[in-house]
Amino acid sequence: MIIERFPENPLIGPEDVVPSVEGWEVLGAYNCGAFEYEGRIGLLVRVIERPRQTDPKIVSAPLMDFSAGEPRMLVNKWRRDEVDLSDPRFVKADIIYDAITSNLRLAWSHDGKAFEISDTPTLEATHQYERNGIHDPRVQFIDGRWTIIYSGGDPEWGVTISLVTTKDWNTFQYEAVLYTPDNKDVAIFPEKIGGSYCCFNRPSGVYFGYKNMWLGFSSDLVHWGEFTPLALCRPGMWDGERIGCGPEPIKTDEGWLELYHGSDGHKYCLGAMLLDLKDPSKVIARSEEPLLAPEMDYEKYGYYNNVIFPHGLLKRTDDIYWLYYGGADRYTCGCELSVSGVLSTLL
Amino acid sequence: MIIERFPENPLIGPEDVVPSVEGWEVLGAYNCGAFEYEGRIGLLVRVIERPRQTDPKIVSAPLMDFSAGEPRMLVNKWRRDEVDLSDPRFVKADIIYDAITSNLRLAWSHDGKAFEISDTPTLEATHQYERNGIHDPRVQFIDGRWTIIYSGGDPEWGVTISLVTTKDWNTFQYEAVLYTPDNKDVAIFPEKIGGSYCCFNRPSGVYFGYKNMWLGFSSDLVHWGEFTPLALCRPGMWDGERIGCGPEPIKTDEGWLELYHGSDGHKYCLGAMLLDLKDPSKVIARSEEPLLAPEMDYEKYGYYNNVIFPHGLLKRTDDIYWLYYGGADRYTCGCELSVSGVLSTLL
Numbered sequence: 288m289i290i291e292r293f294p295e296n297p298l299i300g301p302e303d304v305v306p307s308v309e310g311w312e313v314l315g316a317y318n319c320g321a322f323e324y325e326g327r328i329g330l331l332v333r334v335i336e337r338p339r340q341t342d343p344k345i346v347s348a349p350l351m352d353f354s355a356g357e358p359r360m361l362v363n364k365w366r367r368d369e370v371d372l373s374d375p376r377f378v379k380a381d382i383i384y385d386a387i388t389s390n391l392r393l394a395w396s397h398d399g400k401a402f403e404i405s406d407t408p409t410l411e412a413t414h415q416y417e418r419n420g421i422h423d424p425r426v427q428f429i430d431g432r433w434t435i436i437y438s439g440g441d442p443e444w445g446v447t448i449s450l451v452t453t454k455d456w457n458t459f460q461y462e463a464v465l466y467t468p469d470n471k472d473v474a475i476f477p478e479k480i481g482g483s484y485c486c487f488n489r490p491s492g493v494y495f496g497y498k499n500m501w502l503g504f505s506s507d508l509v510h511w512g513e514f515t516p517l518a519l520c521r522p523g524m525w526d527g528e529r530i531g532c533g534p535e536p537i538k539t540d541e542g543w544l545e546l547y548h549g550s551d552g553h554k555y556c557l558g559a560m561l562l563d564l565k566d567p568s569k570v571i572a573r574s575e576e577p578l579l580a581p582e583m584d585y586e587k588y589g590y591y592n593n594v595i596f597p598h599g600l601l602k603r604t605d606d607i608y609w610l611y612y613g614g615a616d617r618y619t620c621g622c623e624l625s626v627s628g629v630l631s632t633l634l
Numbered sequence: 635m636i637i638e639r640f641p642e643n644p645l646i647g648p649e650d651v652v653p654s655v656e657g658w659e660v661l662g663a664y665n666c667g668a669f670e671y672e673g674r675i676g677l678l679v680r681v682i683e684r685p686r687q688t689d690p691k692i693v694s695a696p697l698m699d700f701s702a703g704e705p706r707m708l709v710n711k712w713r714r715d716e717v718d719l720s721d722p723r724f725v726k727a728d729i730i731y732d733a734i735t736s737n738l739r740l741a742w743s744h745d746g747k748a749f750e751i752s753d754t755p756t757l758e759a760t761h762q763y764e765r766n767g768i769h770d771p772r773v774q775f776i777d778g779r780w781t782i783i784y785s786g787g788d789p790e791w792g793v794t795i796s797l798v799t800t801k802d803w804n805t806f807q808y809e810a811v812l813y814t815p816d817n818k819d820v821a822i823f824p825e826k827i828g829g830s831y832c833c834f835n836r837p838s839g840v841y842f843g844y845k846n847m848w849l850g851f852s853s854d855l856v857h858w859g860e861f862t863p864l865a866l867c868r869p870g871m872w873d874g875e876r877i878g879c880g881p882e883p884i885k886t887d888e889g890w891l892e893l894y895h896g897s898d899g900h901k902y903c904l905g906a907m908l909l910d911l912k913d914p915s916k917v918i919a920r921s922e923e924p925l926l927a928p929e930m931d932y933e934k935y936g937y938y939n940n941v942i943f944p945h946g947l948l949k950r951t952d953d954i955y956w957l958y959y960g961g962a963d964r965y966t967c968g969c970e971l972s973v974s975g976v977l978s979t980l981l
Binding site (some may be wrong): 377381382383385404415416419440441442443444445446447463464465466468469470488489490491492494495497499501504505509510511512513514515516519522535604613 | 667724730762763766787788789790792793794810811812813814815816817835838839841842843846848850852853854856857858859860861862866869975
């Protein structure tokens with residue numbers, strides 16, 4: 288066995304989620320961080336929602352507003368023939384607005400397959416630069432607390448990376464913005480490298496540059512620097528247009544094993560890269576072909592079609608891990624993988 | 635007097651610069667850091683060059699190559715009818731290439747007006763993510779050494795911010811990449827704020843977000859975080875399309891006075907913002923109109939037309955400063971300003 292989807296997939300879908308505003312619709316419950324706490328498996332899931340689109344002439348999109356101090360949810364409306372809706376995820380008006388708002392919700396399970404997801408947002412936007420909401424949390428246990436690293440989106444400020452911490456999954460501490468726009472896909476190595484925390488990150492270039500992966504280093508998890516190039520997109524291959532990390536890497540005798548996503552511009556797939564244990568900026572091997580490509584309906588049809596987006600990782604045995612991933616920006620899915628099996632595809 | 639151009643402008647132009655490769659042409663000597671050292675005024679100037687374009691059917695562009703270890707300069711060539719040259723600064727082929735290479739050269743003066751610029755590059759690209767060269771240095775004296783913060787450009791990796799230090803303007807120490815792509819326009823406050831170094835930076839959003847200004851904080855100048863939004867572009871105004879810092883801010887009784895650039899998409903102008911002394915993320919005032927707009931030929935016609943780009947600052951008296959700026963991405967220019975005069979336009 289190298290990798291096998293859970294037969295229970297999809298594990299969570301929008302039909303399982305209560306909208307945060309009465310009369311709204313939930314369009315997806317997908318990219319999630321994964322962890323174990325007090326005998327249960329927890330997922331922190333991205334949930335996207337918007338007002339039901341009932342008037343065929345009008346498009347409406349939510350936007351958190353912080354101008355009065357306390358956050359409140361506004362709904363902007365436009366005539367459909369006056370804006371660009373060619374990409375259904377965006378409303379391109381005077382500026383580009385997100386068509387949805389995004390919050391994070393806890394889902395709990397005893398077996399890692401059957402989950403109950405919170406009826407209300409667990410974490411929402413808290414700052415003026417997060418008016419589109421917050422998304423794509425990665426959860427890790429570091430130094431006696433869980434770190435939640437998520438992306439915040441804003442039509443004017445761009446896409447940031449922020450850190451929230453918790454010790455009990457009940458109270459949460461907002462720490463800081465870790466990366467300026469646009470950066471995404473940050474996961475921290477489970478051990479320090481040369482005395483420093485080390486993380487993946489995926490900045491976006493505007494004039495030049497694909498969406499490539501870099502390493503960053505830090506002594507306190509809040510201030511990052513010493514950025515080091517890690518991996519470029521490989522034009523013509525499955526990861527030719529953009530790449531980004533999945534969850535934290537797995538330490539193996541052969542090197543750090545990272546399960547990452549790549550897109551060729553048409554679909555997002557799962558692949559692996561193997562990095563030198565002492566100097567993870569040295570890439571030892573990288574999947575020539577995807578480990579998993581969108582084949583199932585829950586990976587092919589959703590808010591954004593043809594996406595497998597690896598996100599949350601749980602160790603089951605020394606060799607067996609469960610990987611939770613987003614399917615088609617709509618579903619929370621899972622798969623089981625063998626580390627030795629994945630390594631055999633690389634070496 | 636609020637602000638007055640030097641009558642000696644332009645101070646340095648491409649005709650004053652020897653190309654680094656025989657037969658090449660220098661297209662600009664502009665955005666510079668400014669400092670005083672051993673009784674002289676020094677500028678560290680961005681110089682752009684390329685092979686002479688002698689064949690009307692061919693466009694050629696330089697690219698540093700690090701694949702063999704030691705850097706060497708390559709020249710890529712394309713048929714002009716097979717690439718997009720609509721923006722003369724770029725060759726848009728399979729990916730976007732810079733049309734020029736960029737290096738930094740020291741220029742020395744006894745009066746701050748007449749400069750002699752080095753015949754060879756003082757600093758060049760040193761890393762694989764800087765194959766387009768390095769540009770836009772800002773120079774400050776911090777903790778017993780000069781910091782040189784510059785941008786590196788690369789067709790695949792994007793635009794980074796790196797730190798080099800020197801104690802003697804003869805030997806230079808490369809420190810680290812401080813900001814991942816795309817970020818530009820970093821200048822450090824001359825004093826710590828709340829115990830931390832504080833800097834301006836200007837990230838670029840891809841999907842969302844104008845080119846806005848943020849603050850960052852650090853304890854060691856290498857690892858930055860706690861990013862805080864500072865100022866948005868103001869659509870419809872002179873700084874409606876992009877903004878970025880000039881040199882380090884000036885401490886005044888009224889607040890931190892920052893001389894910054896803004897563009898409305900047609901021209902780059904000089905303006906000022908006044909920030910709270912204790913919490914510089916609080917903007918007290920901002921120029922409603924530019925302090926200086928491109929009016930002179932050396933600001934209107936160059937490698938990129940209609941640009942005033944503030945960069946290097948020298949204190950002459952408590953009230954009088956000299957500001958060195960780039961004119962039309964071609965010339966090094968200077969102006970004299972009165973701090974009280976500029977403050978009077980803001981308060």
